[in-house]
Structure formats: C-alpha cells, structure tokens
Amino acid sequence: MGTDERIRDMHILLVDDSTYNLALFETMLMDDGYTRISTALNATSAYDLLARHDDIALVVLDIIMPDIDGLEACRYIKSQAPLQDIPILIATAKTDLETLQSAFDLGASDYVRKPLVNSIELLARVRNLLNTQLELQLRRQGEEQLRKLNQELEERVQAEVEKNRQKDQVMLHQARLAEMGEMIGYIAHQWRQPLNVVGLLCQEHYDHYCNGELSRDIMESGTTKILDQLEFMSQTIDDFRDFFRPDKSKSRFSIRHAIETTLSLVGAAMEKNNIRVQVQCDATPEVEGYPKEYAQVLLNIINNARDAIIDNRVADPRIHIRVYTDHGKAVVSIHDNGGGIPDEIIEKMYYPYFSTKQEGHGTGLGLYMSKMIIERNMGGKIWARNRDGGAEFFVEMP
Numbered sequence: 001m002g003t004d005e006r007i008r009d010m011h012i013l014l015v016d017d018s019t020y021n022l023a024l025f026e027t028m029l030m031d032d033g034y035t036r037i038s039t040a041l042n043a044t045s046a047y048d049l050l051a052r053h054d055d056i057a058l059v060v061l062d063i064i065m066p067d068i069d070g071l072e073a074c075r076y077i078k079s080q081a082p083l084q085d086i087p088i089l090i091a092t093a094k095t096d097l098e099t100l101q102s103a104f105d106l107g108a109s110d111y112v113r114k115p116l117v118n119s120i121e122l123l124a125r126v127r128n129l130l131n132t133q134l135e136l137q138l139r140r141q142g143e144e145q146l147r148k149l150n151q152e153l154e155e156r157v158q159a160e161v162e163k164n165r166q167k168d169q170v171m172l173h174q175a176r177l178a179e180m181g182e183m184i185g186y187i188a189h190q191w192r193q194p195l196n197v198v199g200l201l202c203q204e205h206y207d208h209y210c211n212g213e214l215s216r217d218i219m220e221s222g223t224t225k226i227l228d229q230l231e232f233m234s235q236t237i238d239d240f241r242d243f244f245r246p247d248k249s250k251s252r253f254s255i256r257h258a259i260e261t262t263l264s265l266v267g268a269a270m271e272k273n274n275i276r277v278q279v280q281c282d283a284t285p286e287v288e289g290y291p292k293e294y295a296q297v298l299l300n301i302i303n304n305a306r307d308a309i310i311d312n313r314v315a316d317p318r319i320h321i322r323v324y325t326d327h328g329k330a331v332v333s334i335h336d337n338g339g340g341i342p343d344e345i346i347e348k349m350y351y352p353y354f355s356t357k358q359e360g361h362g363t364g365l366g367l368y369m370s371k372m373i374i375e376r377n378m379g380g381k382i383w384a385r386n387r388d389g390g391a392e393f394f395v396e397m398p
C-alpha cells in the first residue's frame with residue numbers, strides 16, 4: 001500500500017455540535033478519498049469513540065460546544081496516555097487569538113477556520129497531520145520490531161549460555177563417574193595383595209587352632225599383621241578420595257611430587273600389566289597451580305598409555321616419564337611404546353567425547369578435561385607427537 005492509500009485509510013474523528021458542519025466536513029473528506037470517518041456531536045460521545053477505537057489517527061475538534069467545550073476536550077485527550085499522541089485539528093469560528101493560543105498550549109497541532117469557504121485548507125492540513133502521524137506509527141512499529149528482535153536475541157543468548165552450562169555440568173559429572181570407575185579399579189588392584197595376606201593369616205590361625213598350637217604369641221603377631229593390612233587398605237581409600245577431591249585454591253607444588261602421587265596410586269595396576277614405568281628427573285621444578293588436578297592430568301595420560309599398550313599387546317611395555325625445564329617452563333613428557341596415535345585423530349583426540357575405545361571403555365573426556373585443566377585453569381599447554389613406536393605427550397607449565 002502506498003503512502004497516499006495508507007493516509008486515506010486512516011481513521012478520522014470529527015467532533016462538532018452542528019450536524020451541518022459534521023456533514024460538510026465528512027463530505028469534503030470523503031470526496032477526497034478518505035474512507036474511515038467517525039463523527040461525534042459532543043465531547044462525551046467523542047471520548048466514548050476514542051475509548052472504543054484504538055486506531056483513531058486524527059481528531060478534528062470544534063471549540064464552541066455546549067457542556068464540554070473544545071478546549072476542555074483537548075485538555076482531556078492530551079492528558080490520557082493512550083490518546084496523547086493523536087493530533088488535534090481545531091476547527092473554530094472564533095478568530096480571537098487568545099483562544100487559539102490556549103488550544104495550542106493544550107497540545108492542539110493545527111487549526112482551520114469556519115465556515116469553510118473551500119476544502120483546500122482543510123484537506124491540506126488533514127493530510128499533513130495524518131502524514132506526520134503515519135511516519136510516527138511506522139517509526140514506532142520499527143522500534144517495536146527492533147526491541148522484540150533484541151529481546152529474542154537476548155533470550156536466545158541466555159538459553160545458549162544456560163544450555164552450555166548444563167552441558168559442562170553433565171560432562172563434569174560423566175568425567176567424575178568415569179574417574180570413580182577408574183578409582184574403584186585401582187582400589188581393587190591395591191587391595192588384592194592385602195586381601196590375600198589377610199586370607200592367608202586367617203587360614204594360618206585356623207590351622208594353628210586345629211593343631212592345638214594357637215598360642216598367645218601367634219595370636220598377637222597374627223592380629224597385628226592383619227590390622228596392619230587393614231590399616232593399609234583403609235589408607236588406600238583415603239588416598240584415592242583425597243586424590244579425586246579438587247583443590248580449592250592455587251598453590252605452589254613440586255612436579256616431581258605430583259608424579260610420585262600419581263604413581264603411588266597406579267603403580268600396582270601398572271605392575272599387574274607388566275608395564276615398566278621409569279621416571280627421569282632432569283630438573284625438579286616447582287609450579288603454581290592446582291596440584292591434584294595436575295596429578296589427575298598425568299593420570300589421564302598414563303591411563304591412555306596403558307590402554308594403548310594393552311590394546312596393542314605390546315611385548316615389552318614401557319612408559320617413560322621425563323621432567324625437565326625448557327625456557328623457564330616446567331615440562332613433563334610421557335612417552336609410551338603402545339603403537340602411537342593415528343595421524344587422523346591427533347587433532348581430534350582433545351574433542352569432548354572423542355574416543356576410539358570400545359563402548360563402555362572410554363568416555364572420551366580424559367584429554368578434553370586435561371586440556372581444560374592445564375590450558376584454561378593453569379595457563380599451560382598440552383600437546384602430543386608420535387615417536388619410536390609410541391605416543392609422547394607433553395605437559396608444559398608456566
């Protein structure tokens with residue numbers, strides 16, 4: 001619809017106490033193409049029409065009317081929030097300037113004089129006011145659309161943020177579960193030996209008893225041995241629990257100590273798989289960060305090495321850990337002989353949920369979490385390469 005058509009389609013309210021005037025105005029407007037015209041013979045019915053139609057775009061208002069005059073009606077319209085912006089065209093026989101001034105002071109936009117000699121003046125002013133009104137409406141619509149768009153965008157961003165937060169939460173949870181699964185596996189390894197010992201001691205006691213040899217000495221030494229084993233088993237649980245409890249704040253820690261902590265937990269499992277773990281310390285650097293998280297990263301990498309070694313049924317399995325400094329940075333390299341990382345996944349292996357392991361054997365979060373911990377939380381770097389029939393991971397700390 002063109003501007004002219006739109007203007008001709010706008011709703012005009014004519015208010016005059018003379019039916020003759022109303023008819024005259026209406027005819028002039030209709031002759032010019034206006035189609036939507038309402039009329040009111042007094043202010044009260046004008047208010048009523050304004051209340052019922054929210055699309056009135058112009059009020060042509062007579063000044064001299066019984067009961068409520070035009071000035072009063074003008075004041076009323078301009079005081080009502082939803083009506084305020086409707087332009088008012090004063091149509092008045094009064095030519096005294098004072099009245100006109102009052103009308104403008106009250107917010108009227110323009111005026112025409114009665115009696116109308118011809119339609120030119122009326123049509124020009126009506127058109128002008130409606131045109132301004134149309135522009136205002138279009139601008140408002142534009143602003144409203146923009147506001148809605150902005151709001152939608154904001155809501156979408158909010159929703160995305162929330163979704164990501166939940167995803168992080170889920171991932172953390174999965175990683176924790178996987179860690180717990182690992183933890184139980186390690187505890188099982190650590191416990192196998194002491195459980196055997198306790199079993200043997202019980203058997204021994206029983207045999208002594210059957211042979212009538214169960215002396216107080218045997219009883220005491222056996223019980224002490226059993227309690228020692230139980231103490232060791234209980235300590236294992238504490239160690240693991242402690243290991244998987246995250247640090248609350250950064251602290252200074254020794255890299256060597258972190259390696260020792262990790263190995264003290266996984267040593268038994270490595271031994272069981274005949275994996276020789278060697279540690280070579282060319283330096284003994286200390287760094288600033290979260291020691292337990294750091295040790296977990298080493299654990300993730302060592303576990304991956306172990307898995308690769310077991311998968312490839314390596315004959316003489318080895319993991320070589322080296323600590324050194326490079327340009328003031330503390331580096332740990334972990335080199336296995338498990339066959340190496342296929343070229344096509346060397347970039348992808350850090351993606352969350354990327355795993356080449358059998359269903360149920362890997363969450364694919366190990367390296368992702370490790371990268372997050374080292375690079376995002378501690379400002380370090382993790383990378384890997386293949387060398388001598390195995391993978392070599394580097395963990396660098398500032």
Ligand SMILES: Nc1ncnc2c1ncn2[C@@H]1O[C@H](COP(=O)(O)OP(=O)(O)OP(=O)(O)O)[C@@H](O)[C@H]1O
Pocket residue numbers: 178300304305308336338339340341342345349350354355356357361362363364365366367368391
């Ligand atoms: N030392 C390695 N040798 C060969 N491939 C490796 C090695 N370390 C990692 N990868 C590859 O990278 C993939 C991703 O490792 P990541 O630790 O992120 O997950 P995962 O070990 O599969 O599962 P989990 O969440 O249980 O650690 C592995 O599935 C494996 O294909």
Ligand SMILES: [Mg+2]
Pocket residue numbers: 300303304362366367
């Ligand atoms: Mg892993």
